[in-house]
Amino acid sequence: MTDPKVVLITGASSGIGRATALRLGREGHHVVLGARRTGRLAALAGEIRDAGGSAEAHRLDVTDPANVTAFADMAVERHGHIDVFVNNAGTGPLSRLDALLTDEWDRTIDVNIRGLLHGIAAALPHFQRRGAGHFVTIASVGAHEVMPMGVVYCATKYAAWAITEGLRLEADPSIRVTTVSPGIVESEIAGTITEPATREAIRVYREAPIPADAIAAAVSYAIGQPSDVDVNELVIRPAGQR
Numbered sequence: 698m699t700d701p702k703v704v705l706i707t708g709a710s711s712g713i714g715r716a717t718a719l720r721l722g723r724e725g726h727h728v729v730l731g732a733r734r735t736g737r738l739a740a741l742a743g744e745i746r747d748a749g750g751s752a753e754a755h756r757l758d759v760t761d762p763a764n765v766t767a768f769a770d771m772a773v774e775r776h777g778h779i780d781v782f783v784n785n786a787g788t789g790p791l792s793r794l795d796a797l798l799t800d801e802w803d804r805t806i807d808v809n810i811r812g813l814l815h816g817i818a819a820a821l822p823h824f825q826r827r828g829a830g831h832f833v834t835i836a837s838v839g840a841h842e843v844m845p846m847g848v849v850y851c852a853t854k855y856a857a858w859a860i861t862e863g864l865r866l867e868a869d870p871s872i873r874v875t876t877v878s879p880g881i882v883e884s885e886i887a888g889t890i891t892e893p894a895t896r897e898a899i900r901v902y903r904e905a906p907i908p909a910d911a912i913a914a915a916v917s918y919a920i921g922q923p924s925d926v927d928v929n930e931l932v933i934r935p936a937g938q939r
């Protein structure tokens with residue numbers, strides 16, 4: 698490892714965030730893990746350290762802007778800077794619109810859109826002061842196509858795509874911006890579905906996922922490029938997914 702980075706990952710307690718932490722930890726980066734399930738995070742940080750890596754765990758709720766700012770500020774205080782902020786935390790309680798699960802719509806918007814914006818607000822001032830930094834957004838193939846039962850989720854991912862692309866257009870070239878859009882990937886995300894018919898349909902839809910490490914490898918590729926190379930978009934899905 699020639700260029701170890703300080704990498705903050707939101708939603709690191711399971712699925713794609715966890716796999717990204719494990720891979721980047723193995724590659725020699727210092728990973729700062731955030732999520733609400735602190736027991737899981739502590740165990741993951743321990744696993745990374747036991748394998749010779751460097752990791753720390755912090756309780757984080759991305760819906761709370763002050764919490765996200767404190768997460769980033771704390772990393773800068775401890776390490777002097779942040780190299781990469783991975784906006785990964787997300788939720789996907791899918792359902793048809795006519796199920797009218799309005800609380801779940803709000804929750805999805807709070808985590809997937811507001812949470813992303815809070816991450817940008819927390820790290821962007823540090824990146825601007827330092828004249829360097831890299832944002833990675835974990836969006837979805839749902840940022841590129843609308844799926845029945847996933848209308849609100851897809852809307853939040855279209856928004857995540859638009860926000861991240863807008864950030865790229867506005868930002869100084871010293872700040873790199875990557876959107877990674879996964880297809881069906883092994884994780885706990887389908888566990889957030891409460892509506893029985895949707896849960897069954899999605900169980901069938903998600904029958905042949907790819908491992909979360911496939912997405913971690915994409916993050917690793919994007920952040921591993923030279924500072925004048927900006928990998929803007931990666932779509933990664935199972936070869937059989939249409």
Ligand SMILES: NC(=O)c1ccc[n+]([C@@H]2O[C@H](COP(=O)([O-])OP(=O)(O)OC[C@H]3O[C@@H](n4cnc5c(N)ncnc54)[C@H](OP(=O)(O)O)[C@@H]3O)[C@@H](O)[C@H]2O)c1
Pocket residue numbers: 707708709710711712713714731732733734735757758759760785786787788789808835836837838878879880881882883884885886887
């Ligand atoms: N798996 C897929 O097929 C797939 C496909 C396309 C896109 N994605 C996207 O990939 C990202 C990761 O999801 P995943 O598939 O790995 O699902 P997952 O296993 O359910 O992981 C979601 C992560 O987000 C965290 N999270 C949820 N609400 C949070 C909050 N308020 N504050 C902080 N962290 C929060 C969870 O941690 P705590 O509960 O501990 O807080 C968990 O670590 C999401 O943005 C998702 O939309 C996934």
